[in-house]
Amino acid sequence: MITTTEAPMGADTDTRTDAAGTDERSPETVAAQAMGLEPTDEADTGETPGTEAEERAAGDPEPEMDAVFEIEDLSVHYGTTLAVRDISMRIPRKRVTAFIGPSGCGKSTLLRCLNRTNDLLDATVGGRLLYNGEDIYDPRVEAAEVRRRIGMVFQKPNPFPKSIYDNVAFGPRLNGFSGNLDELVEESLTRVALWNEVKDKLDDSGLALSGGQQQRLCIARAIAVSPDVLLMDEPCSALDPIATQRIEDLIDRLKTDYTIVIVTHNMQQAARVSDMTAFFSVRMDGGKGPRVGELVEYDRTTKIFSNPSRQATEDYISGRFG
């Protein structure tokens, strides 16, 4: 399962030795505390940094967890270009998992694999990706069916040029919803805390809303088809801080019902909203060569932000790189 570990850091062994040598209480711990993240005891007293800990670091921090996704040796090509390679990890149910990392590290690519929206970008996927034990890239699997259960919220709010009501009702209508559509629309909009703002103008165009409202509308639209998982691709990057805060509150409330996977550029956001964090990085062979994204470290968010096992992770979250 843990085949990724040597690949990400293989090139810079020196740095890693450094990491092992530094004091556990690095300045970043302080930074993490400032973000409101108390380092847990186990993070401190856990295994001493070493090969064993590092092998454990990526892929499977909690072997006993109930995983929605089990990813094994996943690699993605766009055309002939390798975008990410050898990703192995398990994503827990009804938790928030954050993907962080610099641009081009493949975090969005991986996210799009999880509901096969990468198919639309002509990506070819190698390895295995099990969703509740079923390989979603099996030729017999219908991509549309996968996407119905694994909803997605995009970077830029993208409501349809239809009324607010029709935006939310789009998915249910598509999937032959036979219950009370009005109730479903109200319920979905209530869950994203948008109902009170729009209940008197459901016939207005979804495009007439503010950016933050549009994004909440998009989340309402996604949950109206009662998915199992919500994928969020930098859902706040186009929003102002207040709108961002509301989305983060929303994520917090939604995680009781949904498995959420969120890609973010904002590390504080990852620290605030997620239970698990995966740090990805770009590997460039000798400074040139192809840029390939790889999973560097995957662990509980508290651990990643207080006491990462990897020097590269520490550099990234402390702002020394990326």
Next chain:
Amino acid sequence: MSATVRDPQPSLRARRKRLADPAFRWFVTLAGTSVFVILAAMVVRTTTDAWPIFQHEGFFGFLTGDRWVSGSTRGTGDFTGTYGAWPFIYGTLVTALIAIVIALPLALCVAIYINQLAPKRLRNPLSYTVEMLAAVPSIVFGMWGLFWLVPNVLLPVFGWLESVLGWFFLFEGPVFGRGYLAAGIVLAIMILPIITAIVREVIAVHPADQQHAAYALGATRFEVIRKVVLPSSFSGIVGATMLGLGRAIGETIAVMMLIGSTKSWEGSLLRMGDSMAAHIAATFKDSSPEAVKGLMAIGVALFLFTMIINVAARLLVWRIGRVAGDAAV
């Protein structure tokens, strides 16, 4: 530094009188307004020439009368002919309608195929080919239609149509080959490229993120096209249709070769008739001055038709654009 001697500031006034600017301005204004002048000159002249006909027949009498007998006077005294343009109006409307009914769905399919389904390396050659089709002169279409399509394809098909659906008035025989349906089919091929090109463009600029949103809700490709792409592209499709319709109504030479050039009108699509533009083109040479006025009147009516279609298209696009909030083309 700044306290030391400063160069006197260069004058802000123009160093020489610039003529190019005002001259250019006048030239462009002239060119811009000339559009009105040309249009007005044309409308006024044709309408004045056609006026005696409208007086003689009455405007609606002219449009609805179904007898067209060219008179022979010099056009000064009493008219000796009868001028009822309905057979030609009917021919124009029927052929244009056939053309749209065939070309629109086909164009939608071609555009969707090029944009969404065709392999990437086939997309450009395909759209070039469509545009090449638009560049074929209509006389070539007419000849090809008359000498190849009609005898080899349409005649057998029409024969079959008549044998199966002959009881229905639209497909009553006898079958000549040439006629409304033949002209309509060739017109359809002629307007296919322009409709396809515009629809393709409209679909191509449809925001990918909205399509992705629909996919992410579990929509299949067909559902995305039908429920997301086509509705937002509706105003563009209407515009394309109207442009195609305009061309079909005005098309002259190919229709003239294929429609049969009779002065009567028949219900059946398989029969021969004539269209407004084709009738003008076929008869203006041998017409008396009086009959030329009759042709002018047809010209005025033709112009009115295309104008109405254009205005209707604009209104429709504007209305739809307002409701859907999408970018009109």
